[in-house]
Amino acid sequence: MNKEHKISTMDRVNVGLAARYRKEKRFRLFGLSAIVVSLLFLVLLLGSIAAKGYTAFRQTQVLLDIHFDPAVLDVNNLATADYAALVRSAIFALFPEVDSRQDKRLLGKLISTGAAYTIQEMVMNKPELIGSTKAIWVLADDTVDMFVKGYFPRDVPESERQISDKQMVWIDQLTAAGRVAGKFNTTFFLAGDSREPELAGIRGAAMGSMFTLIVTLLLSFPIGVAAAVYLEEFAPKNRWTDLVEVNINNLAAIPSIVFGLLGLAVFLNFMNLPRSASLVGGLVLTLMTLPTIIIASRASLKSVPPSIREAALGVGASKMQTITHHILPLAMPGMMTGTIIGMARALGETAPLLMIGMVAFIVDVPHGFNDPATVLPVQIYLWADSPERAFVERTSAAIMVLLLLLLTMNAAAVFLRNKFERRW
Template sequence: MSATQQSTMDRVHKGLAARYRKEKRFRLFGLSAIIMSLAFLVLLLGSIGAKGYTAFLQTEILLDIHLDAETLDVENLATANYGSLVKRAMLDNFPQVKGRRDKRELSKLVSTGASFQLQKLVMSQPELIGTVLSLWVPADDEVDMFVKGHISRELPESSRRINDKEIEWIDQLQAAGRIKKSFNATFFEAGDSREPELAGIRGATMGSFYTLLVTLLLSFPIGVAAAVYLEEFAPQNRLTDLIEVNINNLAAIPSIVFGLLGLAVFLNFMSLARSSSLVGGLVLTLMTLPTIIIAARASLKSVPPSIREAALGVGASKMQTISHHILPLALPGMLTGAIIGMARALGETAPLLMIGMVAFIVDVPSGFSDPATVLPVQIYLWADSPERAFVERTSAAIMVLLFLLLTMNATAVILRNKFERRW
């Protein structure tokens, strides 16, 4: 008896070290998996941050623009040649520059947006005409890249987009204190543009806003209604089983399929406007509905039966039970599901490709039927642009998108912690 006991203990002792080692290895595997994914995350965020943070600054050039009354007449303010005023102001800084070609190159250091900026200013304050106006105007994207150090001056002239002469001019401007980097407000105020220094994410952000608003307004009530019906009223039979299986399957369907469906139904059959945030919202509604229904059903299920039975027991009708007791208790869970669904919809591009939202849209959309694009699409379009300055803007737009996603997810967490009741 004792001999067998001894031998069992021996066997245990003999194997103990190996078992500890095994456990240690297992834990190490788990830990290294986490460290690796964290490292990737840091690498991703780090590279986006390192590439993108400069986009929040924009190089500007100070010009003394003489708003002479000859070029600017109160009658012709809309059509006057503002470009020539900007050009003249730039040339005034460099009286030594002669020759048509040099002058042309010099005036190119200033963004084409400068003349529009000037026009807007003069049209809002016509009393400025006749004065000399000191104005900070945006620099061209290549000057911007150079000042920010993305183009090295060590390179041979032929392999830079900016030549020696231009560098000399920039140095002179810098020495005179006429170049500064300031907060890039355009990036948050403008729509898309082909000139990186004039491009902004406002158009895409508003597009995302309208699209998500349509999605939320449609998918949340419909999703909750469907979940309540399926959970509380529907009889258990083959038909409801079939519906349930289908809903679960729909949640796993690749989003591009919903885009094709949207193209066939909303554009071709119902002939709604292509590229509008309304159609985008409808398509994303289809995509998020299953997610919301599943989340809503789960949170309805988690309401304890005792609540239901107590309400019914004191004489409440089924409708009253649901609307007075079960829904309020299940709502935090439903909201969490909805917000996570919305966050997924915010990051979606594939279905929008089919309904024409991958487009160049300058005007900021002001309604549901205006042509619009969304943030991830804007990122995609900029990532595909040849201009170097779009690289940092792409990263900056990604940062904005990530910020919005994090805010939405944080809202979901806060809502849950605040209202959730544990039983």
């Protein structure tokens, strides 16, 4: 009887174990499925961005024989010469059969308005070109660029596309003559913003992001580390320090636009700092990243074993010497990792910067912290709101550049953590 009872008990245990193992297997399967689905969505997102944006790194150009006509270029007044007339004369010379005013206007629209600035820059740098003829690659208009890249179908009525039948014929003739080619789009990386898609670039936004991050790093890192050292090593444990810690943790979870409102009220309305400047953007992002850096720095200080402190104090080191010579060097890798993560978050922020006016259309590349500027996320926001088809690919290309920067910063954080982290 006891034997039968014992066997039935073991059977029940085995049944229970089998059910437990099945649940554990299902749970692991659910977790693996969630990871696979997340990766698929990530690949879909990145693939969609790359498919739309990779074409922006190549720009259609047209080869024109520019005659630097002395009748148009006055040596004493080169800055105000009609360089657009030189471009029009060059494109008209390739199609002498085009004589009507309307057709000439359509033909002239094949070339970007930026071609005149290219010619102007060449003449200003080398005035000896006046009187000569030179073959020069100039930018095509954004509609031509989109047509050459296949975004405008040929087999639809003329009224349903942005390029006319005559322009299609002219483009085909230029292509057959070897005068149309896709070249690396240096303008995208070297120019500021523009209303014309083929002239728009990310240099202004990139410089604005750099100046803003410099201000953020110079302020947030020393202040965040100093605050973490004080709270962890010097501050007494009472209700006031508990209140400070709770508020720091709460600030890390506050929506970023709240910091933008704070910056608008304090830095612009009260302190009268320049609107849309990298200095103000850096101050706002400093307020946003400080909680993250303080929390990461405190966690790094806590990870240092107490024996390090006790050993240093035991051989006669002061409290300050213990912290500066022993604790901080060991905790610095974690602090740097937290700082880089905070800076990466600041690089991708848009909402707080919109509140301080960094959403303005700015053509000039900023050269200082007080110059009007924008940043990469805001530039992406502005381009995404533009109706031109060419801005769609530039928006995706700018997103690719921003993602690459964020990936680089996060990879640097992982590298520093793995390289300098000590395991006790």
